[in-house]
Amino acid sequence: MKSLFDEVANNAYPGRGIVIGTSPDGTKAITGYFIMGRSENSRNRIFVEEGEGxxxxxxxxxxxxxxxxxxxxxxxxxxxxxxxxxxxxxxxVYDLMAEGKTFEEALRTREFEPDAPNYTPRISSVMHVADGKFSYEMSILKSDNGNPDCCNRYTFSYDKPVAGEGRFIHTYKHDGNPLPSFDGEPTLVEMVEDINEFTEKLWDNLNGENKVSLFVRYIDIKTGEYETKIVNKNK
Structure with a gap:
C-alpha cells in the first residue's frame, strides 16, 4: 500500500485527482478531489460550496x-x-442515475475531453453510503493511447472497502507534452483518521506551483453526516 502524500509529492503534474477510501477505524467514508493547472486560465479558479456539493x-x-x-x-x-x-x-451521472441508469451506463454517454493533443481523461466516482454500509465506484474514460478515434472505458467497483485503504486515480501519469493519460487500476493508498491531518498533508504535498484547489469530505457511515474542508490557493 502506497502513501497518497508520496504519490502526489513525487509527481509535479498528476492533473486532477480523486481519492476515495475508508478511515482506519472503519467509521468514515472519505473522498478528496484536487485540481491543478499549468495555464493562467486553469490556475484562475477556486472551489466554492454549492448546496451539498x-x-x-x-x-x-x-x-x-x-x-x-x-x-x-x-x-x-x-x-x-x-x-x-x-x-x-x-x-x-446525477441526471441519468435519477432516471434509473447505473453509474456505468450514465458514463457510456460521455468520452474523454476534446482538448487535443492531450485528450484529457474524464475521471468519475460515486460513493454509496446507506444503512450503515459503504461502497464506491470509479471510472476513467480515455483515448486509446492518444488516438481519439477510440474511447477506452474502465469502471472499478469496490463493494466492501477495507478500513484504512483507499484508491487514487488522476488524469495524467505525469507531466509531459502531450500529457500522458493515467494508466492501470486506481492506486491503492493508505487513508488517515483525521480530516485536518489528511487535508493539510495532501495540500502540502501537491506541487506548489501547479496546485489550485482541494476538496475533502469525511462521511459518517452510520449517520450519513459529513464534514467538509476546502483549500484554495487563490485567496
Missing part, C-alpha cells in the same frame, strides 16, 4: 478566457450518493 468558479472573472472544461460542479449529492468527477459529467 461544490463548483469551480473563476477567482478573477476578468481573466477568464474559456469557461469550457474548467467551470463545472465537481461534487454533487443525490440522496445517499456522493458524485465526484473532474468535469461536467457530474451532471450527466
Amino acid at each position: 461544490i463548483r469551480t468558479e473563476a477567482f478573477d472573472p476578468a481573466k477568464l478566457e474559456d469557461p469550457s472544461l474548467i467551470i463545472y460542479a465537481p461534487v454533487r449529492v443525490r440522496g445517499n450518493d456522493t458524485i465526484v468527477t473532474n468535469g461536467d459529467q457530474t451532471d450527466t
Whole structure:
C-alpha cells in the first residue's frame, strides 16, 4: 500500500485527482478531489460550496478566457450518493442515475475531453453510503493511447472497502507534452483518521506551483453526516 502524500509529492503534474477510501477505524467514508493547472486560465479558479456539493468558479472573472472544461460542479449529492468527477459529467451521472441508469451506463454517454493533443481523461466516482454500509465506484474514460478515434472505458467497483485503504486515480501519469493519460487500476493508498491531518498533508504535498484547489469530505457511515474542508490557493 502506497502513501497518497508520496504519490502526489513525487509527481509535479498528476492533473486532477480523486481519492476515495475508508478511515482506519472503519467509521468514515472519505473522498478528496484536487485540481491543478499549468495555464493562467486553469490556475484562475477556486472551489466554492454549492448546496451539498461544490463548483469551480473563476477567482478573477476578468481573466477568464474559456469557461469550457474548467467551470463545472465537481461534487454533487443525490440522496445517499456522493458524485465526484473532474468535469461536467457530474451532471450527466446525477441526471441519468435519477432516471434509473447505473453509474456505468450514465458514463457510456460521455468520452474523454476534446482538448487535443492531450485528450484529457474524464475521471468519475460515486460513493454509496446507506444503512450503515459503504461502497464506491470509479471510472476513467480515455483515448486509446492518444488516438481519439477510440474511447477506452474502465469502471472499478469496490463493494466492501477495507478500513484504512483507499484508491487514487488522476488524469495524467505525469507531466509531459502531450500529457500522458493515467494508466492501470486506481492506486491503492493508505487513508488517515483525521480530516485536518489528511487535508493539510495532501495540500502540502501537491506541487506548489501547479496546485489550485482541494476538496475533502469525511462521511459518517452510520449517520450519513459529513464534514467538509476546502483549500484554495487563490485567496
